[in-house]
Amino acid sequence: GAGVSQSPRYKVAKRGQDVALRCDPISGHVSLFWYQQALGQGPEFLTYFQNEAQLDKSGLPSDRFFAERPEGSVSTLKIQRTQQEDSAVYLCASSLSPSGNTIYFGEGSWLTVV
């Protein structure tokens, strides 16, 4: 596709519900990132994939957060037993090269936990 595509764009989840957020990176992009952005703040790193390998997951806030990219293209971020503090925009980004010199972001998935 022309850009990084994320779905759903908006999700309202009841506390305790599991959610799955999908990211379609730019075709051929090796690197894929997930970020979390709270209202009025800059994005915060969650995890990084190079092809199908998850090389850095140091930013995942708890073991309720899980990400995968099984075939090295589409990625899914899963949040189990959602809590109100999980409410945020989840941004996916991709870059062509492993060094990630030009990183392109999607529009984000807005998660509200009620």
Next chain:
Amino acid sequence: EDQVTQSPEALRLQEGESSSLNCSYTVSGLRGLFWYRQDPGKGPEFLFTLYSAGEEKEKERLKATLTKKESFLHITAPKPEDSATYLCAVQAQGAAGNKLTFGGGTRVLVKP
């Protein structure tokens, strides 16, 4: 730990009133410094990557510069369509250096 601080937090400008945004950073070794523009409800839009002190890049009314401790984004004769949040981020060298560490952003409002 890598840190990025942006100032001011918010900036109100009259159309045509040039100004500069500051991004101060500390990083173990800089691989790149990134500038993004973010409109409300949208994802960050890539503007520039700077790699070494002294480097400058321009795009329309925007010019980014880099020193060893900070970067500036100069907005020359801004127009209302330049209103957005501008984000700065650093990428560190090393095996774990692919991630970007962002500042809090500067919200710019340009009034006609």
